[in-house]
Amino acid sequence: MFWSKAFIPTLKEVPKEAESLGHQLLLRGGFVRMLMAGSYTYLPLGLRVLERIQGIIRQEMNAAGASELLLPALQPLELWQKTGRDKDLGEVMFKFKDRRDRNLALGPTHEEIITDLLKNNLSSYRQLPLVLYQIQTKFRDEIRPRFGLIRACEFIMKDAYSFDQDEAGLDKNYQLMFEAYKRIFARCGLKILITEADSGVMGGKVSHEFMVEAPLGEDVVCFCPQCSSAKAAKGDSSLCPACQINMEQVNTIEVGHIFKLGTKYSQALAANFSDSFGQLKPLIMGCYGIGVSRLVSAIIEQNHDSDGIVWPKEVAPFDVIILPLDVAHPELMREANSLHQELEACGLTVLLDDRDERAGIKFKDADLTGIPVSIVIGKKGLEEGKLELKLRKDKSTKFIPREEVLKAARGFKL
Amino acid sequence: MFWSKAFIPTLKEVPKEAESLGHQLLLRGGFVRMLMAGSYTYLPLGLRVLERIQGIIRQEMNAAGASELLLPALQPLELWQKTGRDKDLGEVMFKFKDRRDRNLALGPTHEEIITDLLKNNLSSYRQLPLVLYQIQTKFRDEIRPRFGLIRACEFIMKDAYSFDQDEAGLDKNYQLMFEAYKRIFARCGLKILITEADSGVMGGKVSHEFMVEAPLGEDVVCFCPQCSSAKAAKGDSSLCPACQINMEQVNTIEVGHIFKLGTKYSQALAANFSDSFGQLKPLIMGCYGIGVSRLVSAIIEQNHDSDGIVWPKEVAPFDVIILPLDVAHPELMREANSLHQELEACGLTVLLDDRDERAGIKFKDADLTGIPVSIVIGKKGLEEGKLELKLRKDKSTKFIPREEVLKAARGFKL
Numbered sequence: 001m002f003w004s005k006a007f008i009p010t011l012k013e014v015p016k017e018a019e020s021l022g023h024q025l026l027l028r029g030g031f032v033r034m035l036m037a038g039s040y041t042y043l044p045l046g047l048r049v050l051e052r053i054q055g056i057i058r059q060e061m062n063a064a065g066a067s068e069l070l071l072p073a074l075q076p077l078e079l080w081q082k083t084g085r086d087k088d089l090g091e092v093m094f095k096f097k098d099r100r101d102r103n104l105a106l107g108p109t110h111e112e113i114i115t116d117l118l119k120n121n122l123s124s125y126r127q128l129p130l131v132l133y134q135i136q137t138k139f140r141d142e143i144r145p146r147f148g149l150i151r152a153c154e155f156i157m158k159d160a161y162s163f164d165q166d167e168a169g170l171d172k173n174y175q176l177m178f179e180a181y182k183r184i185f186a187r188c189g190l191k192i193l194i195t196e197a198d199s200g201v202m203g204g205k206v207s208h209e210f211m212v213e214a215p216l217g218e219d220v221v222c223f224c225p226q227c228s229s230a231k232a233a234k235g236d237s238s239l240c241p242a243c244q245i246n247m248e249q250v251n252t253i254e255v256g257h258i259f260k261l262g263t264k265y266s267q268a269l270a271a272n273f274s275d276s277f278g279q280l281k282p283l284i285m286g287c288y289g290i291g292v293s294r295l296v297s298a299i300i301e302q303n304h305d306s307d308g309i310v311w312p313k314e315v316a317p318f319d320v321i322i323l324p325l326d327v328a329h330p331e332l333m334r335e336a337n338s339l340h341q342e343l344e345a346c347g348l349t350v351l352l353d354d355r356d357e358r359a360g361i362k363f364k365d366a367d368l369t370g371i372p373v374s375i376v377i378g379k380k381g382l383e384e385g386k387l388e389l390k391l392r393k394d395k396s397t398k399f400i401p402r403e404e405v406l407k408a409a410r411g412f413k414l
Numbered sequence: 415m416f417w418s419k420a421f422i423p424t425l426k427e428v429p430k431e432a433e434s435l436g437h438q439l440l441l442r443g444g445f446v447r448m449l450m451a452g453s454y455t456y457l458p459l460g461l462r463v464l465e466r467i468q469g470i471i472r473q474e475m476n477a478a479g480a481s482e483l484l485l486p487a488l489q490p491l492e493l494w495q496k497t498g499r500d501k502d503l504g505e506v507m508f509k510f511k512d513r514r515d516r517n518l519a520l521g522p523t524h525e526e527i528i529t530d531l532l533k534n535n536l537s538s539y540r541q542l543p544l545v546l547y548q549i550q551t552k553f554r555d556e557i558r559p560r561f562g563l564i565r566a567c568e569f570i571m572k573d574a575y576s577f578d579q580d581e582a583g584l585d586k587n588y589q590l591m592f593e594a595y596k597r598i599f600a601r602c603g604l605k606i607l608i609t610e611a612d613s614g615v616m617g618g619k620v621s622h623e624f625m626v627e628a629p630l631g632e633d634v635v636c637f638c639p640q641c642s643s644a645k646a647a648k649g650d651s652s653l654c655p656a657c658q659i660n661m662e663q664v665n666t667i668e669v670g671h672i673f674k675l676g677t678k679y680s681q682a683l684a685a686n687f688s689d690s691f692g693q694l695k696p697l698i699m700g701c702y703g704i705g706v707s708r709l710v711s712a713i714i715e716q717n718h719d720s721d722g723i724v725w726p727k728e729v730a731p732f733d734v735i736i737l738p739l740d741v742a743h744p745e746l747m748r749e750a751n752s753l754h755q756e757l758e759a760c761g762l763t764v765l766l767d768d769r770d771e772r773a774g775i776k777f778k779d780a781d782l783t784g785i786p787v788s789i790v791i792g793k794k795g796l797e798e799g800k801l802e803l804k805l806r807k808d809k810s811t812k813f814i815p816r817e818e819v820l821k822a823a824r825g826f827k828l
Binding site: 009120130 | 415418419420421423447449450452453454455456457458460461464479481482483484485486487488489490505508509510512513516520527530531534535536540541544545546551553555557567568770
């Protein structure tokens with residue numbers, strides 16, 4: 001990919017609208033732009049990060065036996081009235097009428113919709129267990145959208161739903177999702193605190209939250225520095241039940257939340273299956289959410305330095321950025337272009353900064369994009385048959401012979 | 415992928431709600447379900463087809479030098495008032511207020527939004543030309559949603575936008591998109607008629623429509639059976655300007671539409687760039703749409719038989735379906751599972767029908783899914799070391815030795 005075609009509007013100055021460091025770095029690196037409070041455009045670099053995160057989620061969900069579908073955002077309000085959640089969620093739901101006077105809502109989450117789908121398309125215990133998920137745009141009329149992608153009115157969520165014939169099945173699926181979540185967040189380069197949590201408007205008895213420590217986080221969590229166990233802070237900090245030492249309080253962002261729902265939705269919507277004795281029973285459900293767009297910001301909170309974002313390898317928008325220092329130099333550009341092709345042929349994603357800009361600007365912009373590896377092509381190196389490799393993480397540089405670049409490149413990926 | 419985990423609710427009977435053959439086959443094959451008129455769930459098989467189509471579109475758009483981004487669905491009505499299109503589109507736009515009394519709209523298309531983005535993030539001719547696209551859910555309050563995915567209120571569209579400094583640049587990008595569209599539709603297994611069209615509510619002077627012949631199509635097109643040139647039917651059928659023979663009239667579905675917009679949007683929204691003399695000029699724009707979810711139905715109109723859908727290779731939900739005829743037979747299932755793994759290791763996507771169902775049901779369901787190749791594993795074949803290969807397209811079958819399956823499998827892909 002050529003920088004000149006990619007549309008990466010980096011910013012030299014810190015934009016005034018930025019409410020947090022993560023938001024600031026997303027704007028400065030040309031990853032997102034705000035259309036209005038709570039509503040964001042993912043520019044090409046931002047979309048690539050989003051898609052890499054989604055790729056990790058899909059891999060881990062599929063490996064756990066879940067199957068992907070896509071439910072509508074536009075929904076009949078009627079289904080929400082049956083569970084009473086039109087009232088529970090209140091003004092958070094966008095509600096309106098269409099030209100034929102139908103009462104519609106934009107999905108803030110999809111328990112009602114998927115339960116109704118299963119009610120109409122599943123009848124026997126032989127079709128269970130089943131875990132379905134989607135990666136989809138959700139809409140919530142937030143009182144106070146803030147911190148860029150952290151709390152938006154339009155955002156991307158992964159929501160999964162499990163369906164079982166008994167509690168033992170639910171326990172098993174819950175555990176599978178719990179383990180998948182740990183792998184997903186680890187691959188995103190995140191350190192996670194897991195707390196037992198309140199089920200709130202979702203209902204059900206058991207739930208766990210997956211939290212990322214961040215100064216701007218709106219949830220306060222106590223965690224034990226010795227055994228890493230965590231719990232929601234209520235009142236003062238308290239003793240760790242295991243280690244009997246004082247727990248520390250930290251601010252966190254919630255990036256995942258899983259719930260044992262039980263039969264709350266299946267009973268309200270009459271989503272039953274017939275068991276092996278032919279008896280009708282309500283489906284036993286669990287639900288499992290990840291704030292996908294919010295994850296982008298959470299990753300930045302834990303992976304940046306004073307010059308910009310430092311993307312973990314698996315979520316970087318590109319594996320490598322090539323920086324030819326003089327685009328008017330034909331031989332140098334020939335070298336840049338052939339390196340571009342060779343690296344892509346090795347399976348790496350590559351951004352080539354083909355702009356006619358000063359070296360200083362290119363280096364600064366490369367730092368802002370947070371791409372893990374830069375390859376600098378200058379006249380001197382070209383004459384000596386060497387290229388300069390620079391790692392974003394620790395700013396270390398080394399010159400390596402041209403013929404060793406592809407070998408080194410294999411190490412750029414995981 | 416195992417059938418038992420995938421959620422593929424096929425239907426024996428023709429559902430009453432189906433308004434067309436394509437819609438009927440989508441419902442019967444377990445590809446989609448209606449939530450309410452105009453609003454559809456893509457079940458796992460349907461989503462896989464959708465993603466394969468999107469993959470083709472991305473490949474061809476990227477190859478043509480376009481860069482992908484993602485704009486918000488939730489938009490300030492204000493931008494639409496500036497171009498006057500809030501009135502032009504009228505009741506087709508979903509409009510409502512949020513809790514802070516902001517006037518919002520759900521995007522039916524995105525000319526205003528992307529023009530505003532470029533206005534704020536592009537300043538110089540040096541950043542041109544630029545082609546940006548997205549694959550996104552659009553919302554339109556249709557008077558009469560019908561034919562399943564053909565005319566829905568929530569649907570998926572690929573919309574691209576080109577930005578140039580002069581008409582010559584627009585002509586070049588328009589031609590690039592025109593050629594990319596021909597490749598996209600050909601890879602989707604479609605025969606396309608291309609007509610010069612009316613620009614309508616989009617504005618601009620030149621536009622072309624890409625039409626798929628289908629009995630239920632709402633547009634009537636004249637085409638010349640000799641030279642394949644086509645034009646919108648106005649009044650009676652007419653003479654082909656090239657061949658001087660009578661053109662034939664056919665019903666068609668519009669799957670793509672491209673427009674030379676000129677400066678309609680950039681002038682209304684003051685999206686200017688400074689040219690090489692430092693003078694401010696409005697961006698010259700083009701826009702290029704493909705109805706992605708509608709394409710699914712259009713493909714079915716041209717690719718089916720009396721037993722169900724016959725997916726073209728490049729858009730099939732899976733490359734191969736494996737049908738073990740007795741799931742209670744351990745050796746037979748061992749064979750099915752190892753074949754599953756071997757084929758996936760060859761890069762093929764595989765569905766294994768692991769249900770305890772009669773052979774007749776499995777064959778019928780395999781036909782309904784439209785997967786190009788079935789591999790049947792029965793007891794007799796197992797004893798003889800042979801597998802039965804069945805092609806969905808012509809129902810031809812042949813027995814091949816087990817050791818030749820992987821070699822044959824390479825031919826299943828393109």
